[in-house]
Amino acid sequence: MLGLEKKDFRLLLIVIGLTLFAPIILNPFPAGSEMAQFNAGYPDLMQRFVIFGIFAIGFNILFGLTGYLSFGHAAFLGVGSYSAVWMFKLLSMNVLPAIVLSVIIAGLFSLVIGYISLRRSGIYFSILTLAFAQMSFALAYSVLTPITGGETGLQLALDDPRILGAAQTASGNIPVPALFGLEMRASYEMTVGAWAFTFNVGYYLAALILVLSFYMAIRIFRSPFGLMLRAIKSNQTRMSYTGLNARPYTLAAFVISGMYAGLAGGLMASMDPLAGAERMQWTASGEVVLMTILGGAGTLIGPVLGAGMIKYFENIFSKINSQVLHEWFGFLPDGLENFVVTIIYPFVGKGWHLTLGIVFMLVVIFLPGGLVQGGQKIAAALRRKKTDDANPGATKPAE
Amino acid sequence: MGILEVKGINKRFGGLQALGDVNLSVEENTVHAIIGPNGAGKSTLLNVLVGKLIPDSGSVMFDGQSVLGRKPHEINQMGISRVFQTPEIFTDLTVFENVMIPCFAKRDGAFRMHAVESIFAEKGIRAQAEEMLADVNMLEKRDMVTSSLSRGDKRRLEMAMCLVQDPKLLLLDEPTAGMARADTENTIALLKEIRTKRGITMAIIEHDMNVVFSLAERITVLAQGTPLVEDIPENIKGHPKVREAYLGEAQV
Incomplete structure (x- = not known):
């Protein structure tokens, strides 16, 4: 199907299903209930899930396949965002040209950085990419202020040219990003009993692009090119003595992953038309590394899962404050309640990084293959159990 | 000469x-x-x-x-193909993938951006790799990850990878x-x-x-x-x- 093996096609279908029904799946608790704060099905967060999913899918093509660990991929994301916002300022509020431009500019940018950084491998490569990203961040923050907006970030203004669209709306406001008139922020609310689901245009555009990105990633993984990338990770000596030039392969992988990052950046700006330098900071580069490793580097679905998990922690787990904890443990006697809350408090709310750190450590130590490996282990255990259950029945007649 | x-x-x-x-x-x-x-x-x-x-x-x-x-x-x-003192093979890949790689190198040269074709659809390359593996009696090990091969098999595989390039x-x-x-x-x-x-x-x-x-x-x-x-x-x-x-x- 679509040039995919059966197993990969099934995976693609799962991703399509998940993204299609995400507004419902992520809102399992009735609105207004105590658990409603764990609902992640609101447009802003869902957009972030898929956008960072795209970012991580692209990063995985470089890191997961070739083993080259880039610590500067946020730079491409930032460049993508700036390009998209400039497109909104100069051309029109249509997201399509903005996204296309962000991919192209990020691709060119990664070609230059990749060409230089790939002269080294291992830790030196990582440091070079980190240096480039920090330089880009510093430039965007200071010297390049006319292009990047410096500290305040790049924002839309009423006097922007927007040659193919209106500079401002009839009521004198800044227009919003749209796809041929379909506004990104437009949502349709659906209420089923006590549950409320929001279907957002921006989310579905991003989700469609995620599915396409995922499909392309599968094709790359299963192509001769993908095989060569895995060969690079495995043994570069044999690679060159087999008559293959590793450099252009790694550079191509670097540029492809840079373009994915630019795509994510462009989408981010399309959902919320502003871009700031902090998107290029090393913490943002580190985040995508965490996402990929947490989910499972080198696996297809892993990076998407990792991105979802980290963004869920960041946005939902961080909302549990001491008041919420006191409500939860209100049934306990006063002294005990305070004690339990004091113990748990550092791990939730603002301390969500701590919990994420522990989860990350556990995954790296016990599941080096990430969440995907965890899933495989569980599946294998279940299958074993099933055959164990089935076998006694099968052997009984022989007794 | x-x-x-x-x-x-x-x-x-x-x-x-x-x-x-x-x-x-x-x-x-x-x-x-x-x-x-x-x-x-x-x-x-x-x-x-x-x-x-x-x-x-x-x-x-x-x-x-x-x-x-x-x-x-x-x-x-x-x-010119080279066999090393300690076999240099692609350790994280399967035996079959190991033999496919030199086939691609022989056909497509040092670099080719064939990123959308499927390796499952490369009939010619697959047949070539299979034939080679049969030649060195390793066909039944084709789906094994090479890090689990014995030393003798690693040597055999490396040889196959060189020979398949003729x-x-x-x-x-x-x-x-x-x-x-x-x-x-x-x-x-x-x-x-x-x-x-x-x-x-x-x-x-x-x-x-x-x-x-x-x-x-x-x-x-x-x-x-x-x-x-x-x-x-x-x-x-x-x-x-x-x-x-x-x-x-x-x-x-």
């Missing part, structure tokens, strides 16, 4: 003359062994041949073209070093089989005299960076100069 012509190669490492005026000619369709005591410059010579080291002077011509200054992958594309010259760097007796015998048998079946030109660098005399059709003895004698095996065995070079090891 041999397929590989080495003329007047010199290589110094600081004060050490690793290779001094080395001349060597490997004829097409022969097995040429290069032997010599430790430190004779065998490995240095091999590294010059594959483009890993650049000599201070001299020329290396392969099939009418100079190999000096070319990168290892370019030299491979000219038709090289004009196969370089072997001490193919039996550190092997148990039985493995050594197996490797000799495998090489003999390759030799008779495919008629491939080979240059072997070897320490083990047993291996050398059961395979080589021509032998060059290297000592202190210079070729001492070059002759057929029968004449090498009792050669006084060779005995002298090997001194204590002179049970040749």
